[in-house]
Amino acid sequence: MGILLKNIKAIVPEGTDIAVKETSIYIENDKIVSMDKEPEGFKADKVIDGKDKLAIPGLINAHTHSYMAFMRNVADDLSFMDWLFGAIDPIEQQMTDEDTYWGACLAIIEMMKSGTTCFNDMMMNIKHTTKAIKESGMRAVMCRGLVGSAEDDGGRIDQTYEEMEFCKDCDRITFKFGPHAPYTCTDRYFRRVSDEAKKAGIGIHVHLSESLSEIDTIKKDYGCSPIEMADKNGLFDVPCIAAHCVQVDDHDMDILAKKGVSVVSNPASNMKLGNGFAPIPEMLEKGINVCIGTDGAASNNSLNLFHEMSLMALIHKGSHKTPVCVGAKDVFKMATINGAKALGLDDVTGSLEAGKKADIAILNLKTPSLMPNNNLIAGLSYSANGSEVETVIIDGKITMEDRKVLTLDEDLVYSKVNDIIKRMGLDKKDY
Amino acid sequence: MGILLKNIKAIVPEGTDIAVKETSIYIENDKIVSMDKEPEGFKADKVIDGKDKLAIPGLINAHTHSYMAFMRNVADDLSFMDWLFGAIDPIEQQMTDEDTYWGACLAIIEMMKSGTTCFNDMMMNIKHTTKAIKESGMRAVMCRGLVGSAEDDGGRIDQTYEEMEFCKDCDRITFKFGPHAPYTCTDRYFRRVSDEAKKAGIGIHVHLSESLSEIDTIKKDYGCSPIEMADKNGLFDVPCIAAHCVQVDDHDMDILAKKGVSVVSNPASNMKLGNGFAPIPEMLEKGINVCIGTDGAASNNSLNLFHEMSLMALIHKGSHKTPVCVGAKDVFKMATINGAKALGLDDVTGSLEAGKKADIAILNLKTPSLMPNNNLIAGLSYSANGSEVETVIIDGKITMEDRKVLTLDEDLVYSKVNDIIKRMGLDKKDY
Numbered sequence: 001m002g003i004l005l006k007n008i009k010a011i012v013p014e015g016t017d018i019a020v021k022e023t024s025i026y027i028e029n030d031k032i033v034s035m036d037k038e039p040e041g042f043k044a045d046k047v048i049d050g051k052d053k054l055a056i057p058g059l060i061n062a063h064t065h066s067y068m069a070f071m072r073n074v075a076d077d078l079s080f081m082d083w084l085f086g087a088i089d090p091i092e093q094q095m096t097d098e099d100t101y102w103g104a105c106l107a108i109i110e111m112m113k114s115g116t117t118c119f120n121d122m123m124m125n126i127k128h129t130t131k132a133i134k135e136s137g138m139r140a141v142m143c144r145g146l147v148g149s150a151e152d153d154g155g156r157i158d159q160t161y162e163e164m165e166f167c168k169d170c171d172r173i174t175f176k177f178g179p180h181a182p183y184t185c186t187d188r189y190f191r192r193v194s195d196e197a198k199k200a201g202i203g204i205h206v207h208l209s210e211s212l213s214e215i216d217t218i219k220k221d222y223g224c225s226p227i228e229m230a231d232k233n234g235l236f237d238v239p240c241i242a243a244h245c246v247q248v249d250d251h252d253m254d255i256l257a258k259k260g261v262s263v264v265s266n267p268a269s270n271m272k273l274g275n276g277f278a279p280i281p282e283m284l285e286k287g288i289n290v291c292i293g294t295d296g297a298a299s300n301n302s303l304n305l306f307h308e309m310s311l312m313a314l315i316h317k318g319s320h321k322t323p324v325c326v327g328a329k330d331v332f333k334m335a336t337i338n339g340a341k342a343l344g345l346d347d348v349t350g351s352l353e354a355g356k357k358a359d360i361a362i363l364n365l366k367t368p369s370l371m372p373n374n375n376l377i378a379g380l381s382y383s384a385n386g387s388e389v390e391t392v393i394i395d396g397k398i399t400m401e402d403r404k405v406l407t408l409d410e411d412l413v414y415s416k417v418n419d420i421i422k423r424m425g426l427d428k429k430d431y
Numbered sequence: 432m433g434i435l436l437k438n439i440k441a442i443v444p445e446g447t448d449i450a451v452k453e454t455s456i457y458i459e460n461d462k463i464v465s466m467d468k469e470p471e472g473f474k475a476d477k478v479i480d481g482k483d484k485l486a487i488p489g490l491i492n493a494h495t496h497s498y499m500a501f502m503r504n505v506a507d508d509l510s511f512m513d514w515l516f517g518a519i520d521p522i523e524q525q526m527t528d529e530d531t532y533w534g535a536c537l538a539i540i541e542m543m544k545s546g547t548t549c550f551n552d553m554m555m556n557i558k559h560t561t562k563a564i565k566e567s568g569m570r571a572v573m574c575r576g577l578v579g580s581a582e583d584d585g586g587r588i589d590q591t592y593e594e595m596e597f598c599k600d601c602d603r604i605t606f607k608f609g610p611h612a613p614y615t616c617t618d619r620y621f622r623r624v625s626d627e628a629k630k631a632g633i634g635i636h637v638h639l640s641e642s643l644s645e646i647d648t649i650k651k652d653y654g655c656s657p658i659e660m661a662d663k664n665g666l667f668d669v670p671c672i673a674a675h676c677v678q679v680d681d682h683d684m685d686i687l688a689k690k691g692v693s694v695v696s697n698p699a700s701n702m703k704l705g706n707g708f709a710p711i712p713e714m715l716e717k718g719i720n721v722c723i724g725t726d727g728a729a730s731n732n733s734l735n736l737f738h739e740m741s742l743m744a745l746i747h748k749g750s751h752k753t754p755v756c757v758g759a760k761d762v763f764k765m766a767t768i769n770g771a772k773a774l775g776l777d778d779v780t781g782s783l784e785a786g787k788k789a790d791i792a793i794l795n796l797k798t799p800s801l802m803p804n805n806n807l808i809a810g811l812s813y814s815a816n817g818s819e820v821e822t823v824i825i826d827g828k829i830t831m832e833d834r835k836v837l838t839l840d841e842d843l844v845y846s847k848v849n850d851i852i853k854r855m856g857l858d859k860k861d862y
Contacts, residue, residue, distance in 0.1 A: 069799075072802065072810070072814060073805060073807070073810045073814065076758070076813065077758035078754060079753075079754060079755055106799060106802055110799035110802075113799060267745075268741075268745055270749065271746060272744075272754060272813075273754050274748050274749075274753040276749050276750075276752050277750075301814040302741075302813065302814040304814075304816060306816075307738075307816065310733075311742075311745070314699055315702060315746060317704075318701065318702030318706075318750075319707075319708075319749075320705070321643075321705050321706070323509060323514065323704050323705040324508060324510055327508035328508060366842070368734075368845075369541065371541075371844075371848055372504075372845075372848045373849055373858075374858045375504040375505065375507070376504075378504040378732065379503070379504045379732070382507065382733065383504065383731070383733040385733075385735060385737075385816040385817060386818075387816060410797075414797055414799075414802050427803075
């Protein structure tokens with residue numbers, strides 16, 4: 001299958017930077033085989049005219065919990081304890097395997113419709129989520145949330161291997177180990193997981209330094225910060241993705257920089273749960289690889305990375321009282337190539353280059369949010385809302401066209417998630 | 432002309448609160464004539480089936496500079512001085528009357544497509560902007576930006592009267608006096624404008640306490656805060672809309688509350704220009720009427736109030752480190768009824784009630800951002816992005832249908848604003 005995106009504006013790498021360029025993109029099977037020049041013997045089964053369109057690398061949501069999408073808007077404006085124990089936990093207790101499948105389907109539809117082609121997921125029910133991923137054509141990095149002690153984790157590490165086996169037929173899915181957080185895992189369990197990760201040669205995805213109460217707990221239990229505790233127990237000796245890192249000091253950031261840890265910032269979730277603003281300008285200053293996540297829909301409530309990009313571009317200017325920090329290009333790189341690096345997929349995705357997989361979102365430029373059509377990277381980071389995305393290509397397959405997802409039945413998914421909410425009695429709230 | 436929105440979910444007033452209710456909305460000519468019950472002799476020329484739809488009061492953008500829409504993305508991530516004097520001022524110098532018309536057209540298209548039906552505008556070229564408003568069917572409150580001294584304002588106060596005369600054929604347009612700001616008007620000029628406003632029986636729209644440098648300047652020149660300076664010179668003795676109010680202390684807020692001043696918060700603009708976060712939770716506590724504006728596209732860069740609502744719901748939870756402040760309902764009221772109150776239009780618009788003008792946005796509920804379809808007010812404030820708006824009715828006329836603006840030629844407007852940018856050489860920047 002050959003696809004040609006003909007004479008199209010595109011966001012392309014330019015050294016270590018990015019730029020807008022008019023080009024043509026040649027896709028053969030799963031890969032971009034050439035930019036600009038037609039390769040010899042290329043046959044286009046489909047030609048997409050680039051007039052008034054913009055091709056961007058598919059966005060990468062570097063931290064989410066996809067199954068939670070059916071919990072969107074079920075619990076807002078509550079204290080953290082009321083939110084978690086009063087609302088979310090009771091839902092998780094009632095949740096069936098099938099619910100997690102429909103939740104993941106909804107998440108994937110939402111992400112695809114806003115230009116995301118790859119996501120990094122942490123959850124407990126891998127088999128049902130990966131079913132949705134396989135069907136939808138999405139790219140994803142999975143990890144089972146591991147909680148426990150060195151003596152007992154309920155066999156979850158072993159399950160990770162089973163799940164990897166279960167997904168070996170789909171090369172769009174890769175795995176990480178997912179020790180949940182310092183307050184749900186003991187130090188010895190962190191050590192056990194990092195030893196296992198080293199042995200298996202796969203990376204780690206962990207929540208770190210999200211809230212002040214986490215900092216207090218870990219200081220009390222271990223006499224150090226969560227970042228120091230994770231470092232001491234080997235988590236940073238393998239490629240590590242640390243979600244949140246809101247409550248970090250200078251010393252913590254030096255550790256993250258030195259150990260090459262990728263930080264996933266989740267601005268909406270960190271604000272919504274009252275945790276504040278991660279020190280992103282300082283992290284960029286220290287050369288930390290910062291990428292962007294939406295977190296789960298229960299604490300955001302959106303999985304739209306365009307929304308998250310605009311938050312990233314705005315909030316630090318507000319909290320640092322300067323218009324000159326975290327610029328539009330920084331933000332766009334966070335949502336693309338930085339995310340790919342964090343996931344160990346920078347040879348695969350994250351930029352439009354010959355040799356990489358064809359993971360591409362095509363936007364309609366005849367839309368007010370990107371009008372006039374100048375300085376499009378600023379437009380993507382500040383004023384686009386995701387609805388400009390018309391066509392999505394993942395792994396060389398067109399998965400969305402004219403804003404219609406081709407790989408999942410949108411109406412069926414919507415009806416199923418409404419049924420879940422009704423079954424749980426959550427449609428009674430009039431708010 | 433009769434329009435029936437049949438069996439539709441709607442956001443309706445419930446005492447001083449709002450709620451989601453299934454209803455039918457009967458529109459005759461420019462007004463909502465009944466909710467729920469069919470009025471005697473009602474004839475529907477058009478019936479809109481409410482299945483999977485949500486009717487909301489048209490949103491109110493309580494502070495913007497519409498003509499600036501053609502300056503979207505021309506200057507970002509710059510210091511305030513580089514932004515204003517290096518980028519925006521030179522554009523304004525080259526700008527023609529026609530440019531301001533096309534800019535306003537672009538702004539109106541963007542606002543309509545994201546559910547805004549009324550906006551409060553400050554600019555220098557009323558005639559060309561109001562031409563766009565008249566053609567588009569929008570509702571607007573206009574003011575010429577007044578700058579100067581008591582001795583000389585370039586005749587701008589007189590021009591305001593001429594402009595009111597020019598617009599007397601369109602009852603969707605009302606006027607305010609627009610003394611620009613304490614740093615561009617003398618205290619005696621503020622007094623002159625407030626005397627004039629009292630005499631004419633119309634309100635005032637002013638920028639107040641936006642930046643720390645404004646505070647310093649006014650303290651130095653007048654020995655008091657901008658709020659105190661405005662108060663002393665009579666600005667709050669007529670109905671007054673104060674845009675920004677970021678840098679206000681407790682005493683300032685007490686004045687605003689006591690004098691019944693409406694505050695328009697512009698979260699994106701305040702962050703983007705490095706001014707910080709207005710103390711909105713404290714203002715709500717004091718009973719100040721807070722509403723929402725986008726400011727101009729040059730400092731946002733979006734005129735989409737859904738984006739602004741989500742910022743309002745999130746950033747104060749971040750800056751105040753609590754999930755329990757500025758809730759979803761507060762935010763939705765700011766963007767609707769509070770805006771109407773600020774503009775003196777609460778008998779006209781801002782809520783779905785019999786007797787008010789039919790200013791309505793109809794959203795598609797079969798969209799991932801509002802799925803599942805529960806707790807829709809949370810959905811509107813947190814996860815909707817504006818593209819859910821399918822149909823817009825203003826003053827009883829359908830101005831947008833199936834996301835196509837019926838009253839302006841979208842393609843022509845897009846082509847014209849691109850031409851402006853080319854003519855000014857601003858399309859050369861590759862960023």
